[in-house]
Each structure stands twice: as structure tokens, then as C-alpha cells.
Amino acid sequence: MREHLPPIIIVGGGLAGVFCALKMAPTPVAIFAPTPIGYSGSSFWAQGGIAAAVEEGDTPENHANDTVAAGGGIVDRDIALTMAREARARIEDLAAMGTPFDRSALGGFAPSQEAAHSRRRIVRVKGDVAGRAIMDILAKEVARTPSIHIVEGYSAQEIVMRDGRAVGVHARDNDGMIHETPCAALILATGGIGHLYRVTTNPLEARGIGVAMAARAGALIADAEFVQFHPTAIDIDADPAPLATEALRGEGATIVDRNGRRFLLDIDPNGELAPRDIVARGVFASIKAGDGAFLDARSAIGAEFSARFPTVYGSCMSAGIDPSRELIPIAPAAHYHMGGVWTDARGRTSLDGLWAVGEVASTGVHGANRLASNSLLEAIVFGARVAEDVRATPFASIEWRPQADRIEPIPRDRDFAVIEELRDLMSANVGVIRNGPSLAVAVKSIRRMMSWTSDIEARNMLTTALFVAATALERRESRGAHFRSDFPQADVTLARRSLNTLDAVLRVADEVEA
Template sequence: MARVVVVGTGIAGLIAAYRASAEHDVVLVTKADLGESNTKYAQGGIAAALFPDDSAEAHAADTVRAGDGLCDPATVDVLCTEGPGRVRDLIALGVEFDRINGELERGHEAAHSARRVIHAGGDATGLAIETALVAAVRTLALEVHEHTFMRDLVIDDSGPDRRVSGIEVVDTAGVVRVIDADIVILASGGAGQLYTHTTNPLVATGDGTAAALRAGVVLADLEFYQFHPTALAVAGTPLISEAVRGEGAVLLDEHGRRFMFDVHPDGELAPRDVVARGIANAMAAQGGRPVLLDATALGRDYLEQRFPGIDRSCAAHGFDWATTPIPVTPAAHYWMGGIRTDAHGRTSLRGLFAVGEVACTGVHGANRLASNSLLESLAFAWRATDVLTDAWPQFASTATTLGAAAAGDVPVDRAQVQRLMWDLVGIERSAAGLRAAAAQLEEWTVVGDSVSDLETRNLLDLARLTVTAALCREESRGAHWRTDFPESSALFAQSFDCVVPASLRVKEEATL
């Protein structure tokens, strides 16, 4: 029996903890409440080939097409062939998906060739999954640490193989201690707080990815950050699910003209990166003002029944979307990059697994297909728990290795990092803007050792490496759009792996 520490309590972390507990001593760590994660806020649903008129092969083809030439075919095959079985496992764990006449109700989202997205509570799929899994985990005799922040990984260099031996955490009283582990599973989510405008909750500060970075673990594809096309253009940028467009809502400029068919033959149902750029360009043409999402043709009754959460959000901000188009803008949503893993969640560091958005399995390539994120978390967290005590394979890494900038000495706050990333490393990028961003980031440092300061340090570390990766990819592909290199290039049809040189790791550790 191994001691397994799971960091994070979204769908990936909860599934990993639940399944690992059957054979191992599990410790579950989360920096917020047990039920707080990105999963909780997922609206659209979960995609899987569950229906007779669909197939895993069709789902895989859609995933690869959206990924713009960078998906790993092997992990895509795992996702799409094993995904339906994992969704049925979710149902067995108590997730109640919406049904019509006893059959699963399914929706359509952009870049899918079939209606295969199932949902719960209309637009509360993530909440339904989180609630069911938290309830399942609470029935187990797990050691749970809420409001406990993971500061760094603990590494054992004493043996022939470098390996993880635990995590260093900070509790609510500011006390630093080590939780020992034979195995660590990072399920700590993404880093949406890198950007001023984001659909992500405040907890999404890239803690697991940054800790892995400082430990010398291989990361990959950090230049690929997906911007959701439609967030309500108000403070907090609440998400307006892609499923709304999938059911027939259309995008209009401020003159009432439907503009997306000028951009792509699929109009509003083009891949997310295309729609986000189309909206950004339309906004630029009208002085930066938001575009409009017109869902009025769907009718009040349907909107209230199918999208109750969005309906309440619109009403709370003074909008009646049943009668009037609502203002929307793109916002940072999902990181395709992360900790490089194999098809079982294993990383380049022995004993360390990564699952969910913190991981880069290669499934999403340069641009995630809508509603594949929950499925990826579920499928690969499940697979990870099947091999926790197996022999550790040789980790293959053949792509370009990137360095990272050293820390500077000018104090910075989080809002400054977010504004710089939004302005210069956002939907559209250029060499001049990226170099300016790199120079500024190199000058900055984070002062203080509160949990908030440590989160900001993580964001700053990840911002530096994201800029480096974006500079190296001199092409436009998927969610990475370079105005100075607007075409894709066969020279860049590969992932870029990223590590921090040992000299910088030593310097970083000395500041802790």
C-alpha cells in the first residue's frame, strides 16, 4: 500500500482520490473548500460518443481537426474510445445527466460533427459532477486537508533516481510543513488568473504547474491558451456557454450585422480560436466595444429551461436575453499546455502524476475541442490510478527544450501581470509585443510570503515561460495567433517541451 497525495479537488482529483483509495492510503489536499474548482463552473457539458448515430472515430476526427495538427493520435484514441465507459461510470457514481423520455439529452457545440454533448441541470454540468463526486469521496476514510496551499514539491535525490517524496504546504495559520508521499498526483487545474479577463475562478493560479516547473519537470505547449469567445461583458466576465450558439444563438456587431460567416464557413460554430479572433477583430473595428450574442429566437421558456444558470446571471446584471441581445467578449478559458505526461498521467519525475488541466496529454493539441476537458480529466485520472505502483517508464522528450527568465528585483502585483499578459500575450501576439512582455517580466519579482503572494509568484513564473514559448513558435496555429506569422508552418508541427535549467532552479529554491 502506497501513500498517495492528491492535490486538487476538481473532477480529476476527486476521481483519482476515489479510485486510489481502494488500494492505497490517500491524502487529499485543496487550497479552498473541497468542492471549489474549475469543474464546478463548467457549463456546456461533457462530450462522448454515447449514441448509435455517433462513433469514437468521429469524435476523434473532430478532436484532431480542432487541435490544428498538434494532437497526439494515441491519446486522442484513448480519450474517445474509453470516454463513453467513463461517463457511464460517472452516472453510476450518482451524476444525474439531463434526460428526455428517459434517454440522455444531447446538445451540439462548435466543431463537433454530431450532437454528442450531454449536460446536467441545463447548464450546471460541472456543479452536478462536483457535487456527486464530493459526496462519494466523503463516504471514504480519506485524510482531507482543506484550505491548505501546496507551495512546492519535495524531491528526493538520495537514490539512483530522482523522485518526488511529498509536498510542502502552507496552512491557514501560515505554518509551513511537509506532507510525505510515495506518489503525488497533481490535479490542481489551470492558470486562468494569468489574464485580466477570465472565466476561471480565483483559485486557478497554476500552482501545480509552477511547482513542477521549479522542480525541473518537463512542461509542454505553454503557448496555447484558449480564449472562450463569449463571456458576458461585465465585471467578472461570467461564461456564456458555447452550447448557446450550438442551439442557434448568433453573433452580431453593434450595427446588428451577423459577421462570423465573413470569417469562417461554419460561422458561429467554427472552432473556438477562430470565433474568438473573429469577435476580437469585430470589437477592434468598433472601438473595442463588445459584440452582441442574440439568443432571442430561442424563446424565454427554452432559455430558462436549458440555460437556467446563464439566465440568472444575465438577469443579475440587468439583461433580459430573451428579448435583447447581450454584450459579449472573449476571455481566458483553458490552457492546452501544462505538465507533459504519458497516456497514464506519468510525468518526467518519478512518482509524480498529473491529470486534468494541469497536464498536457497531447489530446487537445493547439486548440481544445469544446466539452472535451471534463472527459479528459475523467479518462486520464482513471487511467493514472491503474498504474500507481507499476514500474516507472523512461520518459521520452524529443521536442525543443526552452529555458526561462530569471527573477528580477522590481516588486509587482498580480493585476500588473494580468494586464501585461492580456495586452501582449493574449488572443493576438507579435514578436515586438512578446519581447516587450519578456523584458518587463524579467524585471519583476514578488515580495511577500502570504498564500496570495505565493500564487502571484506562480503566475509570474508561468507568464515568463509562456512568453518564451510564444516567441519560439514563429507561426499561427490553433489558439496561438502571431500577427507577424499569420500562417501555420510545417516546421512547427510539433510540441515544444519546456524545462527550467538547474542553475535557475537552485536560485529559485534559495528564495523560498
């Protein structure tokens, strides 16, 4: 199979990877994806939409300012402004492909409001099905694009390096066979890390594999400590937890405790529309105090719920909850990783031959706390940027002979047990509210678990988890989504991004063990 693949490989079949491949056309490219295109990654599950200044009176500068304000003081302002300025064009690209964005009576976009945005700028599809609709359209577009070669059922596990350059990738197929495939350019679009946590809105493949692959190859990892917890995951013991989109709050739904009190108003004057980190901590604290937390859309949405928010409605009804007449139980859930593989404005990592795009990348646009609906935007803006950069890059041929395909040992019960223990540990010790002793326990435990398994996927998950825990331990302050109860204030001297290698976080772990 590998003899017939194009020399450019994209790992990941979500929005970032697929949009990048389409923008690469007619340059040949292969996409490695563990699940079918259109259903791969978190993009399919995205509800809210794409943020862009499309409303009259709004500007990219306003959008960038909101992005910077939400990001806890460490957003790269130039990157944020660049993204905001390119937003409208990329949305128009999707519209031209057939994405049925919600429109006004006059035919223009009909954006909605979400938390921490100063204007209505969330371009949606039928209320809460943006991700599904976009990926359906892109899957059809890929199917009629001859330059894109799809390799489904392949999970990348390791980057092949030669003379400091990424020259190939190891991927495991559904039968456990490991294939070593050479490439001239490797683009990571592997998504997020949500399934490192017990409660998450992310699909199963969001395990942080791309971060670990890049780190083990020697790449810089940025801002790993910043994990965003969505405050309104529907609390019905599902894995992943279904999401109650933030657009519900933008349309007037409130958050109350079991006594009907809007407790968030005690924390922030913006209440339900405060930044996500503030809302998530408030919801977490109410649940921990025994008062519970619920989304109340009965007055704001009521009988229109099924028509305006069909995805959320279906999730609730499947659990026996009628959201038009009943409160929706909610809880914070790991949702988005602001950190990832460090890249520049073109998506280039610190390693030659390796690019990263989407949630696996850390461009500096999100800072310590992602602004709502900037994630899909980042995927398409930087997907196009990476495509342009890769197409313009001359590649020198590197002669090497791939190893023969081999069978990877089947994961054992112990390997699965390690993963389950890791997820519990991350939720308990590296979650919404953190502290030094708990983080130190997490670092020591993850380091110990690394010796318990030889399964490559489990070890990749542990590697990324170690980055999150160790950098959270090192950041002795609270900033954005990273909240330390033992250091509850921001430290002006730490108003900078974190940059680490695998060797650096292993040294932190060794110091904790000492």
C-alpha cells in the same frame, strides 16, 4: 497532521483530483485543496458538459477525428482515440454515482451540439449546470469513502525532491503556516492558469501554480504557448467573468455586432460554430474595431432561457440583462490551457514519483486548440488512468526528515501589486492576438517582476506566465489558439509540440534582455 496522512497525495480538489481519488479506493489517499471539495477548481463552473460518442451512429473514431481536426495539427492521435474510446465508460461511472445527466424520453443520454463537433455528443445536466451537478455528486461520494482523507484550506507551493524523485510537498494553510509533508506518490491536479489574465472565466485558484511547481522541480512543460480564450464570456466587468456556454450557439444563438450583423460569417462559413480560436479572434476584432460583440438568443431560446440555461440566465439577470429579450454583451476571456506538465498516457511526468492529471497536465490530446467539452472528459479518463497506474506502482521507501512547520511571511501590498500588473500584462501582450514585440516586452517585464517579490505564490504565477510568454515568442507561426499577427500562417516545419524546462525559458528571457 502529516504523520497521519496516507502516502499518496493529490494536490487539487477539482474533478480530476477527486475522480482520481475515488478510483484509487480502497487505497488510502489524501487530497490537498485550497477550497472545499465540490467547489474547488474550474470543474464546478463548467457549463457545457462532457463530450462522448453516445448518440446512435456516432463512434469514438468520429470523436477522435474531430479532436484531431480542432487541434491544429499537433494532437497525439493515439491518445485522442484512447480517450474517446473510454469516454462512455467514464460517463457511465458518473451516472452510476447519481449524476442526473439529461435524458431522452426513452432513457438514453440526450446529447447537445457544440462547435467543431460533427455530431451531437455533449452529455449535459439541465442545459448548463454539468460541472456543478457532477461536483456535488462527487463531494457526497468522497464524504462516504473512508480511504480519502481531505485536507482543506491547504495550497501547495513547492515539490520536495530527493535524488531526482518527488518525495513530498510544501503547502501553506490559511493561517500562513508552511507544512512539509512526505509522500510516496504525488499527483498534481491543480487546474489551469486563467487568473494569470485580467479577463478570465476561471476561479481564483486557477493561477498556474502546478505548472510552476513541476517546472521548478525540473519537470518538462509542454505546449505552454497554447491558451484557449472562450469567445462568449459575459462582459459585465465581473472577475471571474461568467460564461455564456457554447451550447447556446449549438441551439441556434447567433453572435452579432451592435448593428445586428453576423460578422463571423465573413470569417468562417460555420459562423458561430467555427472552432473557438476563430470565433474568439473574430469577437476580439469586432470589439477592437468599436463594433462590439453580442450573443443573440432571443429567437433561438427566447422565453425558455431560464428553464433551459439557468446558470447563464442568472448571471445575465444579476447584471440587469434579460437574455430572453436582450442581447448579451460578450468578450473573449482566458478559459483553458492546452499546455501544462508533460505526461505520458498514464499521467506520469518526466520526474519519478510525480503524476499530473486534468488541466495542469499536457497529455497531447488537445494539441493547439481544445475541442469543446473535451476538458471534463480528459479529467475523468486520465483521472482513472492515473489511479490505476499509481495503485500498480511499487514505491521504495525514501528516508528523510521533514522540516518543522514554519510561518510564511504575509504577502505585502507590493506582492499583490505585482500580481495585478502581471494580469494586465498578460491580457495586453499574450492574449488572443499576439506579436513578437509585445511578447518580447512581456518576457522582459515578467523577468523583471520576478525580482520584485519573494512571495512564493506570486513567484509561481510569474514562472508559469514566463513559460506562456517565452514559448509564444519562440513559436513564430500561428497555430490553433496561438495567433501571431506577424506570423499569421502555420509553418509546416513547426507542426510539433513544444517541450521546455525552466532553464530553457530562462535562457529565452536572457536572450531577450541582451
